[in-house]
Amino acid sequence: MTMYLVIAVIVLFFLVIFQISKAAEYVAVLKGEEQNRKQTNKVNAFLMVAFMVAGLIGVWYCNELYYKKTLLPLESASVQGEKVDQMLWITLAVTGAVFILTQILLFGFAYKYQEKESRKVFYFPHSTKLEILWTVVPAIFLTVLVVMGLRNWFYFTGDAPADAMQVEVTGKQFGWIFRYPGKDNQFGKKYYKLIDGADNALGLVWKDSAAMNIKDDAASHDDIVTESTVYLVKNKPVKFIIGSRDVIHDVGLSQFRLKMDAVPGIPTTMWFTPKFTTKEMKEKTGNPNFVYEISCDQMCGNGHYSMRGVIEVVTQEEYDAWMAKQKPKYLAVFPDKDPANKKDSTATASVAIK
């Protein structure tokens, strides 16, 4: 019922506007078009300058309302992100100044040079000096921005430090799988045709297969595989090796100010250094529910909006304690290969090593 009411009101509103507009046209013709045109010209000129003033106030007000909801009031959560923020502020200063200047000139000129009978137009078809001026000045500013940007770009995309920990991140519709290299610090081989449901979600090479011409890779036996949540260490650089099982996804890390696509068949990498543990961020943001979220930033199907991962940044001790509890996926799938399940001397030996 309200629906029909709303429609009726809208239709009525349109009719009113239409009738007014039609009446205005008759009046204009009767009063003399030229005079009427001059009047509306004044009104529009005034609206131009009013729009500019209201707009600039609006820009400020919008900033008041929403600045605190962006990531900017908080420091970046990664060392690399600091550079992003720094660049962002410099770019904002340059483009912001140009924005305000040009908008004021545009609407200001529109108002100032509105039609007046007394005004004589200035015939000014070109001026080489001026044109060179506004070719060169933007070019100089852009050069500065490019140089700054590229220095950061090569830093972000350059090699990760040698002591960086490595984590493999694999996207799938609609979630994330993580793999740690395990004790040998080496990722075992994988082949996508070995992927099978829950047991071997990444297709790790665990046994020989003559049909596929592959040999068991012992390096894969101690790889740790987890889903949804990944643990990282504060102040320790981490290198993500990113891939996808199905369509293109994207590892979006808004608090760390970075992202990288997950492309099936073509591994990509991204490295960064987390600065704060999740616990510290809870305090800094004053939000007890704070988590670092991995958002999928590349359209990947109907569940795209729910493709969420979590990063827990912890201290080295917490990380070691967590890692000690993890069991290689291989041993979970083949319990008979697990030394802990064998009641012989090798089991005691492995315990002794711990």
Added chain:
Amino acid sequence: MSNEAVLHAPTTTITHHHDAHADHGHEHHHHETFITKYVFSQDHKMIAKQFLITGMVWAVLGGLMSVLFRLQLGYPDAKFPWLQDLLGKFWVEDGKITAQAYYALVTTHGTVLVFFVLTAGLSGTFANFLIPLQIGARDMASPFMNMLSYWFFFAASCVMLSSLFVETGPFSGGWTAYPPLSALGQASPGSKTGMDLWLIAMALFVVSSLLGGLNYIATVLNMRTKGMSMTRMPLTIWALFFTAVLGVLSFPVLFSGFILLIFDRNFGTSFYLSDLYVNGVTLPNEGGSAILFQHLFWFLGHPEVYIILLPAMGMVSEILSTNARKPIFGYIAMIGSLFAIAILAFLVWAHHMFVTGLNPFLGSIFVLLTLLIAVPSAIKVFNWLTTLWRGNIRFTPGMLFAIGFVSLFISGGLTGIWLGNSALDIHLHDTYFVIAHFHIVMGVASMFGMFAGVYHWYPKMYGRYLNNTLAYTHFWITLIGAYLIFWPMHYQGLAGMPRRYYDYSIWESFKQFAELNRFISTVAMVVFATQLLFLFNFFYSIFKGRKVTNQNPWGSTTLEWTAPIRPGHGNWPGEIPEVHRWAYDYGKDGRDFVPQTEPVGANESHH
């Protein structure tokens, strides 16, 4: 005197420059039936109107789609049972727009607005309408090809429309159609029949665009009237010419990308596919590259942005100069910057791919070339500002939209400097910041260019005026609304909020904008409703608008205003006029304007 009589009585105030030829418009060179005049017409003016009206139909549909998905974003918890009654269960289930429908709407909105409205609707309309009239030709180089161009577009429209009604829904993988998502029906229901229809529609569209583009180029190069050297052409023609060149060189690349995609989808090839395990099934494809498609797509996709923008720039230059009663500032620099933009448009495509794992060195080259585009863009903006400076400005509706275009182009262009810098893009890529950027600079700005063109040339198209009060209302609400919708989105982007999400409420990092989303959705609905006002004005005025009695209502220098008020097929009843000067002699030697057809006087000053 009745109301109608008042409206259509000849006015006495503006009678100067009333040409004797004005009333010869009803002469016809040959017999025309209803079919040859209105349906399979070969008259460029009629084809222009066909493009315009088809584009408007798509603009309404595309706009309506955005209203629907904004409804979901603004009111994620609300239920709309009446929408379910209207659209059926595929689109709305249990009173809520489904995720599948949401993505289908987003995808179709993007495709339709970019290609059908802002490419066909914009270049199709104004290249057809203005090129022959402004260069002094009787029609296009090949009127028949021109007719085919429209009908291929019409066929593309029909196929695209039909995809909305298939069982598995229209394509829903985003307008960029990245494989593997777009290649595999298993990955998304929208990638089944809907995607086949999408590809067929787009292939037909490419054919239409090429037929049109080749024709525009041939016409501009070969059919200019006597005296109309290239450097005397109005900037609209230069812009439409570069647009056509861009389209002719880049659409075939997109086409080849689509062909490979069709092969991957239907014939078991692996151009884009490798190492896939989808929905519990291992696929045999190995060795393809999903990134290859992105290169092919963006090789068109980026020039496409300029295919959309350049015609708007050209028309705005023309309209600003005419209504400021002052020559366009830096005519040659304006052509030069159009040329620079056209060249650079081909060299920046990979800035859409900074975070795909692209070689960082290659990325850095694209950063450089991308930011380089800011230079010709800056030249254009400053030249427009200088054109206004010390002018004598008449705020016709066309002029208002032209000024609005410049404002939006500045606002949206500046954020391009952020996104073109890869080290910032790595943070802002695929967030709402990008949505704000390209909607302002390409979407709304070009839409403003198109409105400016329609308001300015409507008297030439239909021999009647649009209602001014409605036009002013339309302009002010749309300008304010556009900023209210897209400006706050920058803040959402700076919070890292990803685009193309159906629901943000499960995200700790992005759920703080629920109220803002509601606000944006509300404004979007108001702005959409305002466009209906324009539509009404457009169609009502075709039949009932105030009649044009002055052959040159805006006091323009260009050739189209020397043709009769309602030109027949062939445009000029007698000889085609000869051109003696450039198109921007406004305010010269104390004269309001000097038409291009007037010979240069002995005592005339040089510039």
